[in-house]
Amino acid sequence: MAEVSVKNLTKKFGKFTALDDVSMEFPDGGFFALLGPSGSGKTTLLRTIAGFLFADRGSIHIGDKSVDQIPVEKREIGMMFQNYALFPNMSIADNVGFGLRVRKVGSDEERRRVGEALELVQLSNLGDRKPHQLSGGQRQRVALARAIVTNPRVLLLDEPLSALDKSLRVDMQVELKRIQHEIGITTIFVTHDQEEALTLSDKIGILRDGRMIQSGPPRSVYNNPVDRFTAEFLGDANIIVESDGNGRLNVSGNQSIKIPRGAETASALAVRPESLSISATEPEQEGLYKVNGTLVQRMFAGATSTCIVQCDDHTYKMVARDQDVPILSEGENIWLSWKPEQTIVIP
Ligand SMILES: Nc1ncnc2c1ncn2[C@@H]1O[C@H](COP(=O)(O)OP(=O)(O)O)[C@@H](O)[C@H]1O
Ligand SMILES: [Mg+2]
Structure with missing residues (x-):
């Protein structure tokens, strides 16, 4: 069953159509990449799925429920953006536990779940440090731990690796894929890097000018592009x-x-x-x-x-x-x- 399903989504900013009748299914437990040039609507789609933006037309389902009327904090979504901000004065453990404290889970459970999340991203021994005492790649993993600590159903990642240099980015791709596989969370990953999309995902969707022009398994889209733009964009x-x-x-x-x-x-x-x-x-x-x-x-x-x-x-x-x-x-x-x-x- 599709964990996330987007149907005929249209989103306008004034007269400008940022999403134009977009539909795509994201089956449970899969890793999906949304790929497209800058300005094609990737972030808008992700923010609409998250509930920060509301579509003018169309609908979004998470599981078997329509979430069109459901606010961000009730959508059971974990998020990580390119400009993720860690709280500079809080320890790593407190940063990761933030979402749990908002949900008032209690300090024992917070400690246990923060411990598990830090273990998953292989930062168990750094919980007491402050963000400035970590490397860029480590901070990235803290942001990821923070996104998954609340056990969301869906993980939304908006170009989370684009600020990293090439070799660190490749390491983080491997790490991200491992973590996603380990917890089996449905993940939607936005990137403008075609190689990253092809490497990581089970299914990709290609956006152009707000339209979903093709979606499918990476190999199939690569070998059978629907048009010249996709053929040239994907390699x-x-x-x-x-x-x-x-x-x-x-x-x-x-x-x-x-x-x-x-x-x-x-x-x-x-x-x-x-x-x-x-x-x-x-x-x-x-x-x-x-x-x-x-x-x-x-x-x-x-x-x-x-x-x-x-x-x-x-x-x-x-x-x-x-x-x-x-x-x-x-x-x-x-x-x-x-x-x-x-x-x-x-x-
Ligand atoms: N809040 C907004 N107001 C007006 N236009 C916007 C707004 N957000 C995005 N846009 C426009 O919508 C288009 C798609 O933006 P975006 O989804 O951020 O693209 P991408 O993430 O693919 O680079 C762009 O042309 C952008 O300028
Ligand atoms: Mg964007």
Whole structure:
């Protein structure tokens, strides 16, 4: 059953429509990412689910109950935002226990539950410290402990990791996923980082201009984007070319690729950089799609290398394990190839 379900939500700020008929289901215990460019309505959706904002149309259910008339504090929601503020003068334990004191749970139970929450985020021995005595990553975990200590049904996270540097962010992603898995809480995570969304979630929803343009499991959205925006937003996509409508796709000058069956009405075909192979000579294998071009640039990035290839008026990007990229000089004539089934058909 869906733990959270959002139906036909529309939210306007004056004349501006921030959410436009948004629907999405968030099944129980799942990890969901809301992804979209800045200004697409992610925060507005999260704040509407939390109850800080009220929709002009549509409804929100948590469990089997409509929460449209239910205020924030009764929605059983835990929240963490990018600019989470810890109380500077309170100890870590008191910060974490704040929501419990508001709910008047009693000091023994507060101590026990704060202890459990701090253990979960692996900060058991730091309860007596003050926020300024912790690192950025530790403070982040305190904020998370504070969000879950009240045993909410749903955890809402608004770009909680975007202030952290890359390596700390990756550590926190792993940590967040572990904690979410351990307590099995339905989690909705807002991010504008596509890699973060793909890595962490069971299901993603893509927002653009206040509309939910696609939702589904990350792999399925990545491999079957509904439009060109999603294809390009969710990772690099080499748009091969728009269809000429005659069942052929003229890649450039003298090169052509037959459109896969059933894709004759596609608006475009694309191929991901990691689906491409590069070779100095024309690949002989039957049935491969291939294009001929010039290696413009090869960039080494440790485990992988990225090649930029110019095929007449088309620029392709390909990424492969460094050892799978043959020694080639920039300016050399090369072939790119891929399997027909790796072609992304954009409706
Ligand atoms: N309180 C508000 N008043 C007017 N416009 C707002 C308000 N909050 C958000 N908006 C507008 O709604 C759009 C979506 O905002 P937001 O949900 O914060 O986007 P995101 O989180 O995806 O970056 C933006 O264009 C923003 O300027
Ligand atoms: Mg936002």
